[in-house]
Structures are given as C-alpha cells and as structure tokens.
Amino acid sequence: MDALTAACAEVLKARPVSRRPLHGGDLSEVVRLTLDDGRDVVAKTGPMVAREARMLAAMAGAGAPAPRVWGVAGDVLLMEALDEAAPGPSAWATFGRDLATLHASTGAGYGWPEDYAFGAVDIPNAPADDWPSFWAGRRLLPFLTHLPRGLAARVERLAMRLADLLPEAPPPALLHGDLWMGNLLAGPGGRFHLIDPACYHGDAEVDLAMLHLFGRPGPGFTQAYGPLAPGWELRRAVYSLFPALVHVRLFGAGYHAMAEGFLTAARA
Known part of the structure; x- marks a missing residue:
C-alpha cells in the first residue's frame, strides 16, 4: 500500500x-x-x-x-478539492475584503510557533520584541552568508536601518506569508481561495507587497481592502526584498537584479 x-x-x-x-x-x-x-x-x-x-x-x-x-x-x-473556475467580475473586490478579514485576526506578537521553509530555504519564525527586529533578524540577515559580498553588504546596511523605515509595533496581523498570484485559486463561485500558506504574524503590508511582486490585483481590490498608511511605497520595497532573496537562494544569480532594485528603492 x-x-x-x-x-x-x-x-x-x-x-x-x-x-x-x-x-x-x-x-x-x-x-x-x-x-x-x-x-x-x-x-x-x-x-x-x-x-x-x-x-x-x-x-x-x-x-x-x-x-x-x-x-x-x-x-x-x-x-x-476546489473546482477551479474563472474569476467572477467582483472577485478582486471580494478578495480585498477577504484579505482584510484575514489581517484583522491578530496574534500576541510577531512570528509563529513553528519555523517553515521554502524548499532548501529555512524560514525562521521565532518571536522578536519589535517588528523591525523581527524583519531584520528573521527575514533579511539569515541570507547574508548565501549572497555575494556586495549584495550582502547592502542587505546588512538596510537591516541596520529598519528602525527608521518600518513601524515599531504594527498590529501583528495573521499573514498568508507567500501571497503571490500562484497561491490564489479561483474556486467555487469565482471567488479566490488561499492555498500554499507560510503563515506568521506581522505587518499586513507584507502580504500586499508579495501580491504585487509578479503582478497586481485586479479592479476593486485596493478600494475593498482599504487605505494604507503614508510611506507604504518605501515599506513595500523593504518587504519585497525578502521574496527576492528567497528567489536568489532557490534560483540563482538571475534574481540579483531584482534584489538590487528593491534595495535601491529602499534607499539602501
């Protein structure tokens, strides 16, 4: 058997x-x-x-x-088993509300009770006292030994500046954690369903950054999800750097330019 x-x-x-x-x-x-x-x-x-x-x-x-x-x-x-279907005309607006509902569920702090991994890339989720410390220690600094010297130096400089770039204590929202377009499944009723999660608690803008990494949500999403705090463009670059570094680890030097671009956008 x-x-x-x-x-x-x-x-x-x-x-x-x-x-x-x-x-x-x-x-x-x-x-x-x-x-x-x-x-x-x-x-x-x-x-x-x-x-x-x-x-x-x-x-x-x-x-x-x-x-x-x-x-x-x-x-x-x-x-x-969810039967796939074409997204309905209001699917993105509905998903905006669904994602806001997910993010409204908050934890006691940042992180998750268990670590995770993307293939060979370990994803540590141990808690940290504040959000910039979590993002630096769990999402950026673990990559340094796997990067070319120049790229590693830029990532390290950015990590040291996160207290000036990220909120100290945003609500610890429940995150999908790997919210690219491929992890949205248009299922029954043409509604998007969340698959292949890598959950933890953190700034809700992390999921939004990932959702825009290889595409962008359709009509109605942004209005349905709700407005973001000023400065989100710079924070999006900081948050997008993490999946770019994951891709560098998994797929090699072809993603160096993506990582460098986010570092430049984050003023690092």
Missing part, C-alpha cells in the same frame, strides 16, 4: 481509484484523488504538511477562504 492509499484509508476510510497531478511547489507533490466512495480530495505530500495543515486551519478560522483540511497522515495532507 503506497502512502496516498494508506493516508486515505486512515483519514477518510476510503481508497483512491484515480489520480491526477496538480501544480505543486518546491516542498511538495500535489495530486487530486477520486475515492471509491465518489469523493474528490487533494493530497499533498511533503516534509512540512502538518505545519501547512495548521496554517490552513488558522486562515479558515480567521474567516478567510481556504481549503478545508480533512486530516494528515505521515507526510500526506488531505484537503478539500
């Missing part, structure tokens, strides 16, 4: 009769299963699926649209 069959038997008391691969990430293999009782489920395999299950549950508990978790068995996460 393979791992997916065993997981379905343990969690759902059923057996898969067909399998269809879905797009996955650096961490996991993702498959849509049809079970012998007629149900469809999504199975995700990887070393951190139990942590992902807790993140999905946290987002759903905050009122955000996310796949329902059926259970975890070993390295297999079983969750609701």
